[in-house]
Amino acid sequence: MWEAYRKKKQHILIGIMSGTSLDGVDAAMVRIDTNTSGSIDQIELLGFEYIPYSVELKERLISLCSVEHARLDDLVIANYGISEWYVSAVENLLKSTGIERAAVEAISMHGQTVWHAPDQVPFPVPDGQTLVKATLQIGEAAVVRERTGIPVIGNLRARDMAAGGEGAPLAPYLDLIVFRSQHVGRIVQNIGGIGNATVIPAGAHTNECYAFDTGPGNMVMDTLVREETNGQLQYDTGGEIAAKGHVNDELVESFYKNDDYYEKVPPKSTGREVYGSAFAARFRDEGRKRGLTFEDIIASATALTAMTIVRSYQRFVFPIHKIGDVIVAGGGAHNKTLLAMMRKSLAPDCQLHTSENFGIPDDAREAIAFAVMGHESLMGRPSNLPAVTGAARPVILGQITL
Template sequence: MNLAYQAKRSHLLIGLMSGTSLDGVDAAMVSIDTDEQKNISSVSLKGFHYVPYSDEIRERLMALCSVETARLDELVVAHYAVSEWYAYAVSQLLAATGVSAEQVDAVCTHGQTVWHVADSTPFPGPNGMMPVRASLQIGELSVLAERTGIPVVGNFRARDLAAGGVGAPLVPYADMILFRDAKKGRLLQNIGGIANVTVIPAGAALEQVFAFDTGPGNMVIDEIVMLGTDGRQRFDEGGKIAAAGSVSRELLEPFLADPYYRLAPPKSTGREVYGKAFVEQFTGEARKLGLSFEDTVASATALTALTIAEAYKQFVFPGMQAEEVIVSGGGAYNDTMLDMIRQELPQGIRVTTSARYGIPDDAKEAIAFAILGHETLMGRPSNVPSVTGAARPVVLGNLCF
């Protein structure tokens, strides 16, 4: 397939993303055109569909993201079962766009992250203890290929980890293609379950781009909202709950003291840090301070906003001038959070969303994985060593035909 794919000038792919927020599957149909040198000349979104997870699968997946509740038998079954959700999302997208499976070159899937180990962990090796970095994204590629009849590209993080990187974030390569500007320095801030930023200086070459996880995104807020509403709400729509509360600096101070926020990039984090145990600690401290539900949500929202702004002040602004912060992910719909970020930034920096540039806020990462899958099929590296710390550029992903 690869030679035939590489010989084409126009390509049609489907990108799939199911993030650490565990809310569902984003499916984006993406057209990618290439020039005579086979480099990407244009990227356009042809369709987008979102399939929310049911409460039952969300709870079962969440249990797999905690060492206290994860079970090996559940993990094995979920690895295959979640691909049935991906296949359903693909079928729904095809139906919505009127495109047949035969017209699609490949499905490119990130998979569902259940555990990510960015720091080296000692493990027995053939010559004694060895340092290991690891990450697990479930979603068996064979199931997705069999159900859809379309070749699949997936498991993108593994090769970067093998090359000595932290395996995340991976979207900066796509951010560079979609948002690089000759005159403006831009920060591409994704706020999903985890928040991560891609830093693109004006007129940057790829090696000048860097990115890292700033800390929690919506993950802590969503869990607090679900607990506080007995599951009636999964998230704080528009930031309305937070807007009705007051931020407690007393609650935030010990959490803002986490050494992670002062750790220089490359760095990444995930649900293993900001999951159930973190939320229990956060809400427990809020109860001790007598905070209301609204105050607790407001404070969790401020935790995300403050750690994003502080990351810029420590690791971005000293080295470059930024004119724009372009937000994507679920956090782009949280007006209260966006206002909090604006208040923490120097005057003159515009905070907007990717939708203003024709890319729906919740579709950007699915589009990004379509771009990464395209580069894999072209046989080109798409990790960014200046982002992940990998020893060299490598071709990402596995193929299943």
């Protein structure tokens, strides 16, 4: 069946991403042109849709991402239930683009990460014990396949992890295609729930690029804003709350210094397991102990994100590579206070942009990336980057539900 796919020079796919912010579903319809050797020539975004999660779903997911609150029966139900959100995103895209269902060759869906455990833990095996790392993205491909009538590729992180990688980040595969430059060293900085950086030195070969999670993105700010406003606000729109507060440097430094993640050498990845509700509560309590207002605490949480991003460059990138552009993507690109803090700590010859300036809408990068990775799998081509994830070798990602 995929022989015919591989012979075609033009493909339409839908990529679906629902990230660690737990804010909702991003879905991108893309047209991918391939050349005679089967590699990608051009990627065009045909449409983009976002469906915000309801407050109820978000609360359920937050519980599922917490060892203290998660229940196995809720997890099993959510695995099927959340698929309906992905189905709606696909239907919305078909409607808004006017593209016929039959023209879409596949849906490549990330699912919703509930637990990401890239650090090995012991597990019994027939001849004793082994060390295991694991990750779980929920969302049942069979449900999406059945409702939409379109083949689905899912579970894209698993194969990289099975090959010894972190299973993340994967989107740098797209960054290399879109942002690589012969003359300028670039960092693509995603700021979603978690922050992650793709480093693309000028003229770099694929195996000279690397990437890593920088630490918290919007996750801590979002949790604190949601809690203070009893869910009236889901995040600090435009960074306006942070702009009204004062950063408490001592608080920010203490959270930076007492976290050994930042010193860990890449490849590395992290998630809500570390920077979720319990972390945010500790940050808030320490802020209150210092007599800070809500605005000061949000300003300080914003500064922690900016600091962990820029210091990760100072530690792992700037000593080795000259970087001319930092390109911000993800929802954090809309937070003006965060961007201003980052800009202030970067050298004047390092320009700060958003991915919008490079033709990739800030919110669409990851959904486009998953469409592209799904396409590569159908072409029979690997799309993990071992230099990025730490995998032993390039592997073909995902599982297909025909």
